Amino acid sequence: QVRRHKLEEWITKPFFERTLPGCMVRLAAGNKKTPDGHNMYGSDGRPVIQYMAAKVSGSIEKEPGYYKYLHGSAPPWKSPYQFGEGKTSLWLRVTRGDSERIWPLAQVSNSSITEQEFYRYHELCEQNKVTQISRGHVDRVKSRLIAAENYVYTAEDVAKLLEEKRLNRSFQPRSLSSRLEKLNFELPPQDQSSQPRASTPIPVSYTHLR
Numbered sequence: 770q771v772r773r774h775k776l777e778e779w780i781t782k783p784f785f786e787r788t789l790p791g792c793m794v795r796l797a798a799g800n801k802k803t804p805d806g807h808n809m810y811g812s813d814g815r816p817v818i819q820y821m822a823a824k825v826s827g828s829i830e831k832e833p834g835y836y837k838y839l840h841g842s843a844p845p846w847k848s849p850y851q852f853g854e855g856k857t858s859l860w861l862r863v864t865r866g867d868s869e870r871i872w873p874l875a876q877v878s879n880s881s882i883t884e885q886e887f888y889r890y891h892e893l894c895e896q897n898k899v900t901q902i903s904r905g906h907v908d909r910v911k912s913r914l915i916a917a918e919n920y921v922y923t924a925e926d927v928a929k930l931l932e933e934k935r936l937n938r939s940f941q942p943r944s945l946s947s948r949l950e951k952l953n954f955e956l957p958p959q960d961q962s963s964q965p966r967a968s969t970p971i972p973v974s975y976t977h978l979r
Contacts, residue, residue, distance in 0.1 A: 770792070770793045770794065770795065770881065770882055771789065771792045771793070771794055771825070771877070771914075772794075772795075772877065772878065772879045772880075773874070773875070773877040773878060773879050774879055776852075776874050776877055777852065777853035777854075777874075778853075779917065780852070780853065780857060780859065780874070782917070782920065783920070783922070783926045783929075784916070784917050784920050785828075786827070786828055787913070788913050788914065788916075788917045789825045789827070789828060789861070790825055790826055790827055791824065791825065791906060791909065791910045791913075792824070792825045792910055792914070793822060793823070793824055793825075793882060793902075794822075794823055794824075794825055794861070794863065794877050794878075795820050795821070795822060795877065795878035795880060795881070795882045795886065796820060796821055796822075796823055796863065796872055796876055796877060796878065797818050797819075797820060797876045797877075797878060798818075798819050798820060798821045798839065799818070799819060799839050799841070799843050800816040800817065800818060800819065801816075801817040801818070801819045820878055820880075820882075820883075820886060821865065821886055821889065821890070822865075822882045822886040822887050822889070822890040823863035823864060823865050823872070823890065824863065824864050824865075824890075824902075825861055825862070825863055826862045826863065826864050826869060827861075827862040828859055828860065828861055828862060829859070829860050829862055829871060830858050830859055830860075831848040831858050831859075831860050831871070832848070832858070833848060833849065833858070834847075834848060835847050835848070836848055836860075836871065838860075838870055838871055838872055838873070846873050848860070848873075850873055850875055851875065852873075852874050852875050857874065859874060860872060860873055860874070861873075861874060861877070864899075865890060865893050865894075866893035866894055866896060866897035866899055867897040867898075867899055868897075
């Protein structure tokens, strides 16, 4: 499973897009509803978010605009959107059963997929005759994740980053230095924060992700 804080850390890295396919993510999928269709609320007075497990099939850049990714009356999501310390127009392509949809990275959870959520994912794959996750699949994804954590920047990577800085006057120097840090970076301890680090508002139904 890949968590939101890891996506925030990796989004500017050269290996980001080739590492994610096949990884599992836990997604915020709107508010839980009562039998009569009203939002459920927790003891803190906030809407209760429902989550689901999905498999990443890739990523896609979306043009500026509003995109609806949830069914029902949920509001569309603006692109680009706040993610980590900046904005992005990158969306995940995720699958459940035989269905593929796009999903904002900001709606990926930092918490573990529950047994019930994984069982539902497995059930959908079975119903739609989609190949289940195998030991070989897990081993391949694991090897890519290990390679990402031990990635060594090449001279070509550095040249691309410098060219990006030259072409984009709004490029943040802090971002460049962090991306080139040691050229063979070490990942910090896992962030256990239960709140998104976005500093600008997102739809009220999704501001308390776990």
